[in-house]
Each structure stands twice: as C-alpha cells, then as structure tokens.
Amino acid sequence: MDYGRRNPGCVPNVFRTFVCIALSLLLGIHVYAYFWGPTQESLDGDFSDIKYVVMQLSRGLTDVNRKHEKLQGEMERMSSALPAVAAAAGRAKEALEPCRRNICRRQISDIFEYDRQMPDYALETAGAKILDTGDTIEHIIYESPVSWALHLLTAMMCRECLGARAMITPSTLPGECWAFKGSRGEATIRLLGTVKITGVSLEHIPAHISPTREISSAPRLCQLEGLEYRSDPYPHDFGSFEYDKEGKAIQFFEVVHPSNKGYNIVKLRILTNWGHPVYTCVYRVRIHGDLVAGQGPKSLDDSGMLIENE
Known part of the structure; x- marks a missing residue:
C-alpha cells in the first residue's frame, strides 16, 4: 500500500x-x-x-x-x-x-x-677796580687743552682776573657773573675812594630765571676784610655773613665789626656755596659806607705796596 x-x-x-x-x-x-x-x-x-x-x-x-x-x-x-x-x-x-x-x-x-x-663804592664804572684774585681759579665751562694753557699763562702773567670784574659791574643777567672753581675764592677790590665801611650787599639771580631752575652755585658764607694795601698782613675783619638763596636777589649785611678807620681796599672771601660741586658764581658785590672827605684812592706801585705821598 x-x-x-x-x-x-x-x-x-x-x-x-x-x-x-x-x-x-x-x-x-x-x-x-x-x-x-x-x-x-x-x-x-x-x-x-x-x-x-x-x-x-x-x-x-x-x-x-x-x-x-x-x-x-x-x-x-x-x-x-x-x-x-x-x-x-x-x-x-x-x-x-x-x-x-x-x-x-x-x-x-x-x-x-x-x-x-645807597651808593656803591665798589662800582667799576665809578672808578673801582679788581686788584687780585689770589689763588682762585676761574671756571671755564668749555675747556680744551689750548684754552686751559692760555688760561694758565694769563693767570701767571697777570694777577688780575678779568672774570672777577663782572661782580663790580651793573649787569646781572644769567651767566654774567664771576665763576670760579670749587666753593672757596677771594677777590681784592680797590674802592673808588677811602670809605668808612658800614655794610656790604651781595646779589645773585633768583632761581626762577636760572636756566637750571636752581642756584646751588650761589655763595653762602662770606667774609669781608679791610686792607691798608694789597699785601697787608694784618687786615681788619669786618665779619662774616651768609647769603640766603631762598631770600631776595639783593641782600644787605651790616658789618659785624665796624671800624672808625677808612679803607680803600677790601678783600671779599667766599668760604662756602649752597652745594654746587663744581663752581661758585658771584654776580654782584656792593660796598656801602661813608666816603672819607679829602681822601682819594691811595697810590700803589707795581708790587702792590703803598706809596706814601710826599
């Protein structure tokens, strides 16, 4: 199936x-x-x-x-x-x-x-004159070997310092001063006559017209002496005074030790300045007092000794 x-x-x-x-x-x-x-x-x-x-x-x-x-x-x-x-x-x-x-x-x-x-008896235009500056070395801003040699030669041959004449002339523009090296210097001035000295004025430019806006080169401590003749070994010390750089441009100082005797030669000594390390500037010096009647400038020979009137 x-x-x-x-x-x-x-x-x-x-x-x-x-x-x-x-x-x-x-x-x-x-x-x-x-x-x-x-x-x-x-x-x-x-x-x-x-x-x-x-x-x-x-x-x-x-x-x-x-x-x-x-x-x-x-x-x-x-x-x-x-x-x-x-x-x-x-x-x-x-x-x-x-x-x-x-x-x-x-x-x-x-x-x-x-x-x-006040009359100024140290004014050059009136007859005053710079006689000597001692060992003070003038400050030259732009020094070269040639200018320095000429300056030394001039200083040895002529005791007069042309730069010191600036402090007995009327002009006091910036730079028109007697500038010397360091902070110490001196100048011997023959006055225009025999003067019974009562005071001295020192002038410096104010700081606001100074090109550097400061006046540390201004003199500070100064001393004034009266001399019989240029090489007088026993000068009369009128005293010292201090210029204030913050004060007025012209400052008057009364002599500390006045003398009844008249002098026609004075020596200004600058002892310190206001801190400038290189130089000091003196713009103007004025000598004040009373002119002694009948006494004109005394005669000096070439060596600076007094010549007695015959």
Missing part, C-alpha cells in the same frame, strides 16, 4: 522565520550596544562640556561688552569735559601772566631803586 510523502504545512515555516528574525534583532541590538553604545555616551558628554564652555564664553563676552559700554561712556564724558578744562587752564595762564610780568618788573625796579638808595 503506497501512502506517498506528507506535506508539513506553513505553520512551522512561519515559526522558524519568526525565530530567525527575533534572533537577528537581538543580535543586532547587542552588536549596536557593543560598538555604538559607549561612543554615544562619550559624544553626549563632549557635547555637554562644549555647551558649558560656550555658555561661560557668552557670559564673559556679555561682561566685556557691559564694561566696554561703561568705559566708552566715561571717555565720552571726559571728552566733553576736556574743552572746559583747556579753557580754564588758558584763563588761568592769562591771569597769571600779568602777575609774572609784574613780579619781573617789580624785581627790576627794586634793583634800580636799591642802587638809588
């Missing part, structure tokens, strides 16, 4: 297909989780960090913009105020300029009035 082959039907085929699909899906899920799962988490973390940095940068830029706007506002206010400040400065300068001119005029007027009030 022949039964033939049996047909299994479609149900088992559908089941097997479902199982294969399910297994494929599970395998795909595992493969995706194995290969792409951690990478996605790391990417999510990186994106979070980038987002945080971008937020911080945005906040920083916002603060910078706010400060920039504030600074720009301050600059605009300052710019608007600058014209007013410049105008105020110009008005102040215009107001001070007449005062400055008046001060200069007043100082010039004071100098001329000073010369009108």
Whole structure:
C-alpha cells in the first residue's frame, strides 16, 4: 500500500522565520550596544562640556561688552569735559601772566631803586677796580687743552682776573657773573675812594630765571676784610655773613665789626656755596659806607705796596 510523502504545512515555516528574525534583532541590538553604545555616551558628554564652555564664553563676552559700554561712556564724558578744562587752564595762564610780568618788573625796579638808595663804592664804572684774585681759579665751562694753557699763562702773567670784574659791574643777567672753581675764592677790590665801611650787599639771580631752575652755585658764607694795601698782613675783619638763596636777589649785611678807620681796599672771601660741586658764581658785590672827605684812592706801585705821598 503506497501512502506517498506528507506535506508539513506553513505553520512551522512561519515559526522558524519568526525565530530567525527575533534572533537577528537581538543580535543586532547587542552588536549596536557593543560598538555604538559607549561612543554615544562619550559624544553626549563632549557635547555637554562644549555647551558649558560656550555658555561661560557668552557670559564673559556679555561682561566685556557691559564694561566696554561703561568705559566708552566715561571717555565720552571726559571728552566733553576736556574743552572746559583747556579753557580754564588758558584763563588761568592769562591771569597769571600779568602777575609774572609784574613780579619781573617789580624785581627790576627794586634793583634800580636799591642802587638809588645807597651808593656803591665798589662800582667799576665809578672808578673801582679788581686788584687780585689770589689763588682762585676761574671756571671755564668749555675747556680744551689750548684754552686751559692760555688760561694758565694769563693767570701767571697777570694777577688780575678779568672774570672777577663782572661782580663790580651793573649787569646781572644769567651767566654774567664771576665763576670760579670749587666753593672757596677771594677777590681784592680797590674802592673808588677811602670809605668808612658800614655794610656790604651781595646779589645773585633768583632761581626762577636760572636756566637750571636752581642756584646751588650761589655763595653762602662770606667774609669781608679791610686792607691798608694789597699785601697787608694784618687786615681788619669786618665779619662774616651768609647769603640766603631762598631770600631776595639783593641782600644787605651790616658789618659785624665796624671800624672808625677808612679803607680803600677790601678783600671779599667766599668760604662756602649752597652745594654746587663744581663752581661758585658771584654776580654782584656792593660796598656801602661813608666816603672819607679829602681822601682819594691811595697810590700803589707795581708790587702792590703803598706809596706814601710826599
């Protein structure tokens, strides 16, 4: 008896297909989780960090913009105020300029009035003369070997120091002075006659017209002596006095030790200055007193000795 082959039907085929699909899906899920799962988490973390940095940068830029706007506002206010400040400065300068001119005029007027009030017996134009400067070395600003040699030769051949004449001439402009090296110097002056000396005046330019705006080269401690003749070994000491560089340009000093005797030769000694390490400047020296009647300048020979009148 022949039964033939049996047909299994479609149900088992559908089941097997479902199982294969399910297994494929599970395998795909595992493969995706194995290969792409951690990478996605790391990417999510990186994106979070980038987002945080971008937020911080945005906040920083916002603060910078706010400060920039504030600074720009301050600059605009300052710019608007600058014209007013410049105008105020110009008005102040215009107001001070007449005062400055008046001060200069007043100082010039004071100098001329000073010369009108008291006679100066050491004035070269009236007959006074520089006799000697001792061992004082004149200060030369621009020294060269040739000028230095000529200066030494002149000093050996002629005892008169031409530079010292500046302190017995009327002009007292900046630089027109007797400048000598160091802080110690001396000058012997023959007066225009025999004078009973009562005082001495010393003049220096004020600091505000000095090119360096300071006068540390001004003499400080000075001494005045009266001589019978140029090489008198026993001079009369009229005393010492101190010039105040913060005071007036012209300062009068009364002699400390007056003498009833008249002198026609005086020696001015500069003992110290106000701190300049190189040189000292003497602008003007005035000798005051009373001219002794009937006594003119005494005659001196070439050696500086007194010649008795016959």
